[in-house]
Amino acid sequence: MTESNNVKASEVSSASTSTNSRIATADQLHEQQLAQGPLLEVKDLQVDFTSDTGKAIHAVTDSSFSVYPGQWVAIVGESGSGKSTSAMACLGLLPGTGHVVGGSIKLDGEEISGWKPKEFVKIRGSKMGLVPQDPMSNLNPVWRIGTQVKESLVANNMDVSHEKRSKLSKALADTSVQLKDEGDETFIGSKELPQLLEAAEKALVETGCEGAKLEKAMADFRTDWVAGSETRWRVADDLMRYGVKDDDAWYIAKKYVTGSTMEDRIAGLLSEAGLPDAATRARQFPHEFSGGMRQRALIAIGLACRPELLIADEPTSALDVTVQKKILDHLRMLTDSLGTAVLFITHDLGLAAERAQHIVVMYKGRVVESGPSLEVLQHPQHPYTKRLVAAAPSLASQRIVSVKEHGGDASAIMEHKVDTAKLEANDTIIDVEHLTKEFKLPRRKELFKAVDDVSFKLKRGTTLAIVGESGSGKSTVANMCLKLLEPTSGKVLYDGQDIANFKGKSLLDFRRHVQPVFQNPYGSLDPMYSIFRSIEEPLHIHGIGDKKSRAARVRELLDMVELPESVMGRYPNELSGGQRQRIAIARAMALNPDVIVCDEAVSALDVLVQDQVLQLLNDLQAERGLSYLFITHDLAVVRQIADDVVVMQHGKLVEHGTTDQVFNNPQKQYTRDLLDAIPGGKLELGVDLADKK
Amino acid sequence: MGKYLLRRILQMIPVVLGTTLLVYALVFALPGDPVKAMFGDKPVNEAVAAQIRAEYNLDKPFIIQYLLFLKNALTLNFGETFSGQPVISEIARAFPVTIKLALMAFCFEAIFGVVFGAISGLKKGKWYDSVILIVSLLLISVPTFVTGFVGQYVLGVQLRIFPVTAGSNPGFFDLLMPAMVLGSVSMAYIIRLSRSEISTNIPQDYVRTARAKGMSNTSVTFRHILRNSMIPVVTYLGQDLGALMGGAMVTEQIFNIHGVGYLTYQSILKGEANMVVSIVTLLTLVFVVCNLVVDMLYAALDPRIRYA
Secondary structure, rough: OOOOOOOOOHHHHHHHHHHHHOOOOOHHHHHHHHOOOOOOEEEEEEEEEEOOOOOOEEEEEEEEEEOOOOOOOEEOOOOOOHHHHHHHHHHHOOHHHHHHHHEEOOOEOOOOOOOHHHHHHHHHHHHEEOOOOOOOOOOOOOOOOHHHHHHHHHHHHOOOEOOOOOOHHHHHHHHOOOOOOOOHHHEOOOOHHHHHHHHHHHHHHHOOOOHHHHHHHHHHHHHOOOOOOEEEEEEEHHHHHHHOHHHHHHHHHHOOOOOOOOHHHHHHHHHHOOOOOHHHHOOOOOOOOHHHHEEEEHHHHOOOOOOEEEEEEEEOOOOOOOHHHHHHHHHHHHHHHHHEEEEEEEEOHHHHHHOOOOOEEOOOOOEEEEEHHHHHHHHOOOOHHHHHHHHHHHHHHHHHHHHHHOOHHHHHOOOOOOOOOHHHOEEEEEEEEEEEEEEEOOOOOOEEEEEEEEEEEEEEEEEOOOOOOOOOHHHHHHHOOOOOOOEEEEEEEEOOEEEOOHHHHHHHHHHHHHHEEOOOOOOOOOOOHHHHHHHHHHHHHHOOEEEEEHHHHHHHHHOOOOOOOOHHHHHHHHHOHHHHHHHHHHHOOOOOOOEEEEOOOOOOOOOOHHHHHHHHHHHHHHOOOOOOEEEEEOOHHHHHOEEEEEEEEOOOOEOOOOOOHHHHOOOOOHHHHHHHOOOOOOOOOHHHHHHHH | OOOHHHHHHHHHHHOOOOOOHHHHHHHHHHHOHHHHHHHOOOOOOHHHHHHHHOOOOOOOOOHHHHHHHHHHHHOOOOOHHHOOOOOHHHHHHHHHHHHHHHHHHHHHHHHHHHHHHHHHHOOOOOOOOHHHHHHHHHHHHHHHHHHHHHHHHHHHHHHHOOOOOOOOOOOHHHHHHHHHHHHHHHHHHHHHHHHHHHHHHHHHHHHHHHHHHHHHHHHHHHHHHHHHHHHHHHHHHHHHHHHHOOOOOOHHHOOOOHHHHHHHHHHHHHHHHHHHHHHHHHHHHHHHHHHHHHHHHHHHHHOOOOOO
């Protein structure tokens, strides 16, 4: 395993210096990290689960990695690779029958792998925090958000009126800032806050500060001085920066910053995690929060007791890219200023490379590669890592850009070339005109406009991608194009005919030519139907051929999606997610459609599988001249498949252009935000990656 | 919330009207003439019989009888029994006994049901979990009158721990065994309900999150596992309280407790329409109110549920 001292010091510091100038320099940080030794050291870890029949299932067979204080380490791998299991073993929170059977886990040099549940209670929360994966299921629905934050503070006997600093940040403070006593770390209380602001204004006026400068200073103070989050020395520091004399600044800080209450601290923690209006929000229940807000609450809980290590298990996988970016930026800033180390678990290599200094790649229960992020990305050694680097959509689109910047021919590495000839041809297969859909919301008078005046044309033989965040109305558009929903106004033309007029036989005919593939391959196949029956069903419904010719067609279709004939007799639960999605595609293809509507068809799949399915779709399009309406939230995937892109936000069409136009020259701020949010977007991969394929 | 409550209270009116009409019709349709029955073995004096019929409105058509009953009931005049006692005083005598019995049975099933259910659910697979499961299955499958007679014979006649019957004005100790018999089936259901709820809550993500906060096993168990598991249990208990208030016809017969169930049974035998309908009206009200309380409790326990 590569030692962590390879970490590029410049990377570590880049975020900390930019977000928090009060933290020491990168060299000092690096020095301290090494001096303190690894915070968490996992060696040859083995974890088994016991099956119902008593057999041992090896979930993790060989996992080794270390995390140094203040460092971000990412574990990357596909689902089932043992990355979460390795991390949960460190917390003593293995699910079900899971247990550690070999290897060692050392926290601060102390062996913890053999600990009893009671012993783990002591380190959880206070030394090791957790930010779990799914924000929907990780908050107890019956307790208020604030109460759930409070539980963490109470369980660890936290002093709610003083900040707790990690060893690392204390050590760093020793060298750069003058030593601070306990009192300097006292939090602002919400009761004293108005008086503090008043005193600050007075002091500023006394120093001769006035007009716009005074207003700016006060505005800064109002946003920065959060009760239960900002401490005395920062108040003094802020005052001094605006020209208040040292003694006066400290006098004010000492007089008015006298510690926060439990409620202040809860609100302070929540607002630190980026939750607006935290004091009110703390009194709400989880179901009143959006996914992103819940994730922020979970981050607040994870960091509440200032752990030295935070285990973040896919903390943003369930969220939209732009929200993901905001939350991770915020988490980065927080952990940097607190000196918290983060063990970051993700399936997205691009994300890992962008966020972590060190990457650990896991495959089938083993660590197959580990090293500094850029090193792993630019010179992957293990074949699996090479495949992962090649397949990651975020990196793929980045690759295209970087090749172009270096003056190379990007089309060589693009899986999908924009077909300008077809786009310019006047051969429209689906024409959406001023489509609007309104829904009635319960207990609201005004109608909710899910889709607001959207128009676009899908040209025959091309792919049009509709991109947007959840709630942007993209799936509603798809459902209206499939005639599964009636538009409130506007129309959808298929081959020049208004689909609203299709009834009976003509509707059946339309259904035959326009087929859907849905997001969840687990939900879209009937679990009681064999694979053969699932694929044969559309042929049967449309009365095509006899038994024998239908069976032959099913074989042909399975061959087309590159699955063996032997799967015909099996049932969906016996297949993997990627295989099921292939079945769903085969079923959609059964009737030789002209158009396939893919509603987040690859979002639920692991990168490698996703890559295969996208290639399959590309190949099918080239062979059969299919047209795809491709709905996705992932702009990175768009680059790999689409010719034309429609960007939607809040039901409205924001931008419409060819893929090249949208990626190279985005016109709207929202599109630029989406592009910026693609993880790994800012990585400099260099041209040498072109040969990695 | 206030609007919702008002709507629910207004909904009670058709419910109560419907049940009384139904029960009145059922008693009316019972075979046999209650007036003839009053004469017993003696020959029926037609003149006297006609007079009694007129006095109790029995000579009028069914719908008129019902409307007359309603009119009187609105003025809280429930009429008299055939033996001349005011119906209201008979009910007033029986209800306190039943309330006492019902509350005792309720406490018994709630406490033991939840405790055993929690032990069983938290320690799944242990020997005592199996024992609790088998006993609860036994209690569910054996009818109350068997449990009642076995209890009466073993604890009352053989061991002489509890009195065999309760009598007309029973105290706490007299009602202890009947309450346990009455609550046993529901207790068994609560054990099974709590057990399954707890075992579905244990692997929940938010329980893991709570552990990751560093909370002790005890507080995780109480605040996250048990708290969430109790939502359906409380709902079941609330509805069961309504049912228990209806009087336990079988249990009260076995232990000779002069409660509502006993009174209802006797009145049905005698064809006392007034009495039966009055009791049922009251019970319907009790049941509907209990249901409303359960729904309110449900909203209080689960913040995701809000009525409007």
